[in-house]
Amino acid sequence: MKKELIKSKSNFNNPLKKTPFYEKFSSQMTQGYWYDWSGYKAASIIQDQELEYFAIRSTTSLFDISPLIKYRIKGKDTEKFLNKLTVRNVILQKNNTVQYTLWCNDDGHVLDDGTLFKFSEFDYRLCCQERHLPWLLDTAIGFDIELFEETDLVAGLSIQGPTSASVLNNAGLSIINTLKPFDFVTIKKNILISRTGFTGDLGYEIFLPNQLANNFWDKIWEAGKYLGIKAIGFNALNIARVETGFIVANSDFITAEHAIRNNRTRNPDEIGLSWMVDMSKPFFNGKDAIVKIRKNNLSKYVFAALEIDGKEPADGAIIYHDKKHEVGIITTATWSPTAKKSIALASMKLPYGQKIKSNLWVEIYALRELEYYKMMKKVSIVKTPFVKLKRRTLTPPLKN
Amino acid sequence: MKSYDVIIIGAGHNGMAASIKLAKTGRKVLILESSSEFGGMASSNILLNDNVNQPLPHLINHLCSKSIKDLDLIKYGLKTKNFFIPSISVDKNQNYISFSGSYGSQIDGIDSNEKANWEKLKKRMFFQANLLKKFLYKSPINRENNSLFDKLDFLKTGINLRIKGREEFQEFFRMMLMCVADILEEEINNDLLRGLLAFDATLGINLGPRSPTSYMGLLYRLAGEFNGAQGAQIFPEGGIPKLIETFYKSSTSAGVEFIFKNEAKNLIFENNKVTGIKTQNGEEFFADIVLSSVSPIKTFFDFIGPQRLDTGLLREIKSLRYKGNVSKLNLLLNKIPKSSFLSNEQLSARITYTPSINHVEENFNPSKYQQLPEDPNFELLFPSIIDETNINDNGIIASIIIQNTPYSLKDGWDSSKKLLYSKIMLTLEKIFPDIKKSVLASKLISPLDIETIFNVPGGHWHHSELQIDRMYSLRPVFKYSSYRTPIHGLYICGAGTHPGGGISGKSGINAANQIIKDQKQNNHYYEKRID
Structure with a gap:
């Protein structure tokens, strides 16, 4: 007991953990932009944000996704359990596919979103941003399943970009040519390759045992030598994901367990994910609440994708109707190098963003050499994705 | 196919109270009971020997005049002649004070x-x-x-x-x-x-x-009343079994059907709506409304099941404290015991062995560590001395309630019963020197026994702890304190719901009112409801 206490205490003082790919990324790092991703040291920028972004859109990018929280769920009642936990129906999911999903608390407020890898009806992996073990274990009461966290055991590498399929082919992984989006395949040595990603581009994610990480990297790097392969940090990825219209928990909405203030929690309808909720399931966590929310129109917010006049980034800006009334806030904004527009994701107060879509403005404060420039820019509500790429879904994939 | 308007699980007094209210509105009501007797935890199926039995509770202080009227208890035999029971607090050195009327309106010995x-x-x-x-x-x-x-x-x-x-x-x-x-x-x-x-x-x-x-x-306790007498403790004429019988008679007269020895096993529900009950022996009974008067632990875990509970609610139900700590000792004596310092008249009081605050606190301490108290506190009542109609030829009953005897004991209940019995006897002998010799039969019922006999998880007298964090609209949990559950048409009553334990019938009446109100407002009330 005492020993454990000392150990846990020293964990608190320890530096951030290093992922199995840490040496590979840090050896290229020129900027020193690290951040804390779930207790791991993760890169924001490796060398240059713009070049890294263009690796995603023009060649191939490598991004370390090892810090993703991963849970393994196995056993007789796995599907029953997941159908209680998540809002989608996992029985409809095919083996060897990935499903984007989310889960709610009793009040129908979103706890997190994540991806669910189905190996078989008795074996799934759940990947997400936040740690949820207590919630998962309590949800598992009454189900015959085995549930454990494998974050530290499995390394992850995201390979994204138009030449990514060619890189993998060069590395001898031609097996990926038959993968459609959201398919995955497990090859020898327990290496999992899925056609998924957070970029809206052609791309793959690899999950593999930690000890294989170094060799795998070398193999991929070698294969991509003449295909513009580049190690990237989160900032570049973040631009790509906004262009695609993907939301990030605790950035574009506050998860129910993080929210301190009552009105900060969001139900799936309020973050644009109502399509996920399968009301034909007899039961799932939060269903009763969502039924009531929908019946009584209790949703107060709506998710919106915005295009903003001009080129100033509008991060955190307040949205106004008629330049007077506050009607929402921009959660993430960026200049889209591909769409060549200033784009943003926003949370708007109903009926604005749904019934009232015109005469909307954002107030941007641009700080230029210690002086603020205050601008009122017109915004228009558009549909996601801001950037739609045919190569994302093309099967067999585009090769160079 | 047997169809009813309402099926009530458990023929405890709350279940019966609800049935009376519901049947009086013309609803067809069925009560399913697992044992062979009505009365639930107040039923008298604890035998002392073949001819004598004595239920768990022996006094009441929560049966208000409105409930008596609502349930027609007087019409069905509740006597108006009831005994206000004084309390006598004693120690081992023959000191005592006597405390009578409506909670100490007269007091002797100070x-x-x-x-x-x-x-x-x-x-x-x-x-x-x-x-x-x-x-x-x-x-x-x-x-x-x-x-x-x-x-x-x-x-x-x-x-x-x-x-x-x-x-x-x-x-x-x-x-x-x-x-x-x-x-x-x-x-x-x-x-x-x-x-x-x-x-x-x-x-x-x-x-x-x-x-x-x-x-x-x-x-x-003081907020309770019996027929208008606030804070009074009452021995109803004929004892608790007679009182419970009035509930039963009122219920059957209202047209309620009882089925005994048929335990409700599974809830039948479709699309989040209850449609009936499947019993242990496979029979199915159908109704739009099912009212469970058993412990909420059982209702939520066994009838609804953890798989069908929102995780947050599951956590709350799981965290209910439902381990009882009260034991019951029933003794059958061959004659009225003689006390060395109490008069014969005083034997019709509630005699409590409660020497001091510290003594009660010291009693409580070991229970935190799953141990029995050194010198247990208890209250003692002689039902047959209080009420002549209660006398039987087999002997004199002593009904003893022992505090701070936890459900889980480090040494286990099997080996601890004898010890507890001897501790109680040791104290009793200080009050009644000859009592040991006159014991014809004895039965000690631990919380563990209560769990088995009455089908109450944890054997708690209130089904779950009746402390301020679980009172009123927090009982059993905030979201379902209106006697409803997440399953449409499934309702709860009983000690685990407001106002808690004791024979009041109130949770049954309140639940029945809720059902009537819900059905009146809208047949599909639940779909409209906001919570």
Whole structure:
């Protein structure tokens, strides 16, 4: 007991953990932009944000996704359990596919979103941003399943970009040519390759045992030598994901367990994910609440994708109707190098963003050499994705 | 296919109370009972020998006049002649005080100074209990039941409190969450009197007199009434079995059907709506409304099942404290025992072995560590001495309730029973020197036995702890304090719901009212409801 206490205490003082790919990324790092991703040291920028972004859109990018929280769920009642936990129906999911999903608390407020890898009806992996073990274990009461966290055991590498399929082919992984989006395949040595990603581009994610990480990297790097392969940090990825219209928990909405203030929690309808909720399931966590929310129109917010006049980034800006009334806030904004527009994701107060879509403005404060420039820019509500790429879904994939 | 309007699980007095209310509105009601008797935890199926039995409870103090009227109990045999039972607090050195009337309106064995102290404290306690009384028997106000009319009670209570003056106002909020020991030590000096009040405040819950909020236990008791007599403890004529019989008679006369020895096993539900019950022997009974009067632990875990509960709710139900700590000892004696210091008349009192606050606290301490107390506190009643109609030829019954005997014991109950029995006998012999020789039969029922005999998880007298964090609209949990559940058409009543244990019938009546109200407002009420 005492020993454990000392150990846990020293964990608190320890530096951030290093992922199995840490040496590979840090050896290229020129900027020193690290951040804390779930207790791991993760890169924001490796060398240059713009070049890294263009690796995603023009060649191939490598991004370390090892810090993703991963849970393994196995056993007789796995599907029953997941159908209680998540809002989608996992029985409809095919083996060897990935499903984007989310889960709610009793009040129908979103706890997190994540991806669910189905190996078989008795074996799934759940990947997400936040740690949820207590919630998962309590949800598992009454189900015959085995549930454990494998974050530290499995390394992850995201390979994204138009030449990514060619890189993998060069590395001898031609097996990926038959993968459609959201398919995955497990090859020898327990290496999992899925056609998924957070970029809206052609791309793959690899999950593999930690000890294989170094060799795998070398193999991929070698294969991509003449295909513009580049190690990237989160900032570049973040631009790509906004262009695609993907939301990030605790950035574009506050998860129910993080929210301190009552009105900060969001139900799936309020973050644009109502399509996920399968009301034909007899039961799932939060269903009763969502039924009531929908019946009584209790949703107060709506998710919106915005295009903003001009080129100033509008991060955190307040949205106004008629330049007077506050009607929402921009959660993430960026200049889209591909769409060549200033784009943003926003949370708007109903009926604005749904019934009232015109005469909307954002107030941007641009700080230029210690002086603020205050601008009122017109915004228009558009549909996601801001950037739609045919190569994302093309099967067999585009090769160079 | 057998169809009813309402199926009630469990023929406890609350189940029967609900059935009376519902059947009187013309609804076709069925009560399913797993045992062969009605009465639930107050049924008399604890045999002492082949001919004699004595139920768990022996006194009542929560049957209000409105319930008696609502349930037609007088029409079906509830006698108006009831016995107000005084209390006598004794120690091992033949000291005692006697405490009678409606909670100590007369008191013997203390000097006049102390009497004045007691009067002052009593006045204040009754004032506070009266404020709470408004809330004790009504359905809790919560997110669903919060009309202006409902809220008016809060306003009235606030005004009543305020017009009493600043001192009473402040005292109310100061005392509310205190431990009973501090209040008693502030106000009165007599150890036996303090001991008795400390015992009354903590009997049936897992608190000692020095635990914060234990004063609430005393207020809960004082807020109770029997047919208008507030704070009184009553032995109904004919005893508890007779009282329970009036519930049964009223229920059957209202047209309620009873099926015994057929345990409800599974709920049948479709699309989140209850449609019936499947019993242990495979029979199916159908109804739009099912009312479960069993422990909420059982209702939520066995009938609904953890798979069908939202995880947050599951956590809350899982965290309910439902391990009982009260044991019952029934003795059959061959003659009326002779006390070395109490008169024969005094044997028709409730005799409590409660020497002091510290003694009660010391009793509580080992229970925290799953151990039996060294020198257990208990209350003793001789039902057949109190009420001549209760006498039987087989002997004299002594009904003893023992405090602080936890459900889980380190040494296990099998080996501990004998020890507990001998400890009680040791104390009894100080009061009745010859009692040991006159014991014809004895039965000690531990919380573990209560669990088995009465099908109550944890064997708790209140189904789950009746402390301030689980009272009123927090009972059993906030979201379902309106006697509803997440399954449409499934309702709950019983000790695990407001107002808790004791024979009051109130949770049954409240649940029935809720059902009637829900069905009247809208047949699809649930789909409209917001919570």
